[in-house]
Amino acid sequence: MSDPIITFDHVVKEFRTRGRGANIARAVDDVSLTIDRGDIFGIIGYSGAGKSTLVRLINALERPTSGTVTVLGTDITSLSETKLRPIRQKIGMIFQQFNLFSTKTVAQNIAYPLQLDHWRKDYQDRRVNELLEFVGLSEHANKYPSQLSGGQKQRVGIARALATNPEILLADEATSALDPETTTEVLALLKRVNEEFGITIVLITHQMNVVQQIAGRVAVMSAGRVVESGDVYDVFAAPQQPVTKRFIATALSGLPEEDRVERLHHEWSGRIVTVLIRQKDVSGTQGHELKASGQNISELIAKYGVESSLLYGGIDTVKGAAIGAITYEFNGPGWHVDEFLRELAVNSDVIDFGTAAKPVAYADAVAGHATYAEDRSHDPLAADTASASTAPGVSAAAHEGDNA
Ligand SMILES: Nc1ncnc2c1ncn2[C@@H]1O[C@H](COP(=O)(O)OP(=O)(O)OP(=O)(O)O)[C@@H](O)[C@H]1O
Incomplete structure (x- = not known):
């Protein structure tokens, strides 16, 4: 059962910009979004997409120009500062630059919100010790932020944000200043925060691998709007918008780029074929449904006895299920490889790049696959690959008899 903890209803946020001929910048443009209690919800977008503004609307650091924001069951759109206080106490926040007091020790930084909340000193000490232990920094209690690594600073930030037992944690680019290894550690800690305390986490990021690692649901923002949202696996497996x-191309490996396919044709004379791997069906964002793919390749290779070489690929895990692409060279009599590919294409998404002697143009090959090709002709970054679309699946007939 879904249990909304944050709801945006047709929210618009405009800023008046200074300078000659004062303009209005629409940072958030008609956003309607529901975040359920207990979720890790990723909000991804490029710089300027409106992510920070959206998050600042959750703790009413910004007020909507129109629309309503409901947090923890209360419409906070025009709530007074006094009435906001108890709601803000239920919201913790962590930042890219950690925002720690440089003149306070680790323990003092964590105790700060408790002091503001007038906790008794012995309760403060106990809570700080608990939190230090939870984030693994007990031995560093008396150090100053300058003596800590970036990952340790963010652990202090997390401990401080948790001090007063919030129900929501807002993480604004919380791992963007960290190296990949430290990012993974901090994300693992955030996952524990979510699982052990049931805290809802809203994760603002421009890094899709952050969403991939811990989010359950994701909204993609562009120019102030939410252009796509849904279950993370579904969005990764069947992205709709360019x-x-x-973003997904930055997180998932596997689909070979055009120059790589050219190189493969140069090195291998057989049929170069990429098979998309989806371990489970996609229930579909915006009604777009996809079946699992690539689950019976080995079986079919064995059944047809085609010669195969694994050339390139990558399989990642998103929410515990595999996703990716594998590129093979298949060899054998052309008609036989065609038959094999036809059966493979029944239950798999197959991108057929042809043989070195008779290659399929890259754009045509990927256009033959609905998921990756459908919108590419409208995608400015993929403009070169725009082409006439062919039917999904294998353009096998064109290769009858091609393979040696
Ligand atoms: N206080 C403000 N006054 C004027 N314009 C603003 C203000 N805050 C944000 N904007 C504008 O609103 C748009 C969205 O900004 P926002 O910071 O929300 O985006 P973002 O996706 O978080 O990007 P970034 O990661 O770079 O912060 C930008 O064009 C920004 O210049």
């Missing part, structure tokens, strides 16, 4: 596809 901007989403670009």
Whole structure:
């Protein structure tokens, strides 16, 4: 059962910009979005997409120009500062630059919100010790932020944000200043925060691999709007919008680029074929449904006895299920490889790049696959690959008898 903890209803946020001929910048443009209690909800977008503004609307650091924001069951759109206080106490926040007091020790930084909340000193000490232990920094209690690594600073930030037992944690680019390894550690800690305390986490990021690692649901923002949202696996497996596809390409490996396919044709004379891997069906964002793919390749290779070489690929895990692409060279009599590919294409998404002697143009090959090709002709970054679309699946007939 879904249990909304944050709801945006047709929210618009405009800023008056200074300078000659004062203009209005619409940072958030008609956003309607529901975040359920207990979720880790990723909000992804490029710089300037409106993510920070959206998050600042959750703790009423910004007020909507129109529309309503409901948090923890209360419409906070025009709530007074006094009435906001108890709601803000239920919201913790962590930042890209950690925002720690440089003149306070780790323990003092964590105790700060408790002091503001007038906790008794012995309760403060106990809570700080608990939190230090939870984030693994007990030995560093008396150090100053300058003596800590970036990952340790963010752990202090997390402990401080948790001090007063919030129900929501807002993380604004919380791992953007960290290296990949430290990012993974901090994300693992955030996952524990979510699982052990049931805290809802809203994760603002421009890094899709952050969403991939811990989010359950994701909204993609572009120019103030939410252009796509849904279950993370579904969005990764069947991205609809060009901007989403670009983000996913940064997180998932596997689909070979055009120059790589050219190189493969140069090195291998057989049929170069990429098979998309989806371990489970996609229930579909915006009604777009996709079946699992690539689950019976080995079986079919064995059944047809085609010669195969694994050339390139990458399989990642998104929400515990595999996703990716594998590129093979298949060899054998052309008609036989065609038959094999036809059966493979029944239950798999197959991108057929042809043989070195008779290659399929890259754009035509990927256009033959609905998920990756559908919108590419409208995608400015993929403009070169725009082409006439062919039917999904294998353009096998064109290759009858091609393979040696
Ligand atoms: N206080 C403000 N006054 C004027 N314009 C603003 C203000 N805050 C944000 N904007 C504008 O609103 C748009 C969205 O900004 P926002 O910071 O929300 O985006 P973002 O996706 O978080 O990007 P970034 O990661 O760069 O912060 C930008 O064009 C920004 O210049």
